[in-house]
Amino acid sequence: MFSCRIPLASLIQTLAVAEYLNFRHAANALGVAQSSVSARVKALEENLGVLLFERHARGVRLTEAGRHFVERVTAGIDQLDHAVRTAGMVARGEHGRLRVGIHALIPGSFLATLLERYRERHPGIEVEIAEGTARDSVMRLRANRLDLTFVAGAPEFPDCHARRIWSERLLVAMPARHPLGDQAGVTWADLAGETFIVRHGGTGPQVHHRIVMRLVGTSPDLSILRFDVERGTLLSMVAQGYGVTIVGEAASPMHAPGVTFLSILDEPEPLAFSAIWSPHNRSPALRSLLDLAGQMSRSGRSA
Template sequence: MRRKKMKSASTDRLLELRAGRIPMVSLVQTLAVAEYLSFHRAAKALGTSQSSVSARIRALEEELGIVLFDRNTRGVRLTKAGHRFVDQVEDAMNILDHAIKTAGMQARGEEGELRVGVHALISGTFLDRLLERFHAEYPNIRLHLAEGTAREAQIMVRESQLDVAFMAGAHEIPDLNSRVIWRDALTVALSATHPLAQRENVDWEQLTDETFLVRHGGTGPQVHDTIVQRSTGKWPAPTILRHDVGREALLSMIAIGHGISLFAQENEVAASAKVAFLPIRDEPETIPFSAVWSPGNRNPALTKLLSLAADGGPSRTIA
């Protein structure tokens, strides 16, 4: 009940200000006189006349029913009530100034939140460097990251749980916007002790007798489809085993010889010496990575991120 009364009182005071009974200029001049302890110096600093400042503050004192300043031949000093009033006005002005600045920053996409879905985030890779540059340029925007499959990410974008999702592949989704942001070469990852590991590159046909390991999550579904597409009509489909593991666990399985898999070339930067990454010489395409977002999303921070990516991202080839 007390909170409602306080809120009502605050609203009443705001209505008084809006109605012009206590002009904002009177408050500004009061703060200036409190700072300089002189009507003359305050007026000079504000670029107005001393008589105008004196008259406004006198009218304010009459409106409030209190004396803010003691005047005498030696100068001006705040009364006890004046000290309290000036302190509270300064606090209110700071709050108002902060509200104006932050509202403008949020409208310009310089402050706020951005929820980003990723297929994986590996230190040193394109996406990691893009988000790092974004944070450096817009430090007041809080990034919230979520990792999942492309299907999960699309659902979350539709339900406004994510502002944007980065995923492998080029996507044409009727109700969502999509743009290819960067591309990378496709490589095969195999154990450093594998017979092919010492080669400079391999052909797809050399991989037909291998066991491919793919993840259920992350980019696993896209990797599975790529393996099937490359073998269709050319040679028997290789063995493909799906595992419900993360990227690091999959690389560990490859390192000890359980099978091989496909990765974007940039994954090599975070891999151990026990895993070799070889280019596939007859692979016809690079891997596209896309940003997907809702056409109804009006988050200005999203526009900032997409513009940064289109402008060159973290100094790597942008599609």
């Protein structure tokens, strides 16, 4: 039984001998004494209990066992070198993985631009995207299945950090043929008799809450229907006359034939969007994304 505690220097010197097939040339390449190389290789062979090299007057030749050993050690050294290099890159936020929860990814929106710029600046980071409701995303975050999630609103969780990143004006999306569709804007009172349709997922729960807050006291017959559909399908349902819905202004450039987007003139608060992450997550990749989001927010890049 041989010891598995083989010095790394012995392996490196053995690989050098296998490359040059000459102890003197290997020693010169490594900048060490030939006697040191010879002694280490001999000790390694004794430790393994096999002959790695056949010695002859002009140099050495690998044995069959030696060729097998060198191939495996070379692969192991390459993996070790990769591990050392990538460990430093991960520590600097240049390499790794970032798992991001989102409510939607609309081309041209703040979030889409943020992720695009981040991937451009950090090509070594693999960004994984998971779409879902705020509740689902926070549950994934707590289970360590996400590094960060962006949610509508400004929630506070005792076990998570939260930071407001950007905000969007609220718009009403209604059928283009709607009697109010040719106006410059509407008020909440104008919408009191409408049937609202919202999504179960994405920002649907936050939109539902905002509608209730604004109309529950003034519209006794308030009608809000919830559907398990994607954003594009919901807008198509608006065009077909199922009802009206409330969206952030990032959704207004979406290709939605038959839909008109109008400002809500008396809506006092834009819809905030926040980043949520665990205080125990020390990922440099996460920190880099938060820093970039902060820079874009301060510069007024909201769309």
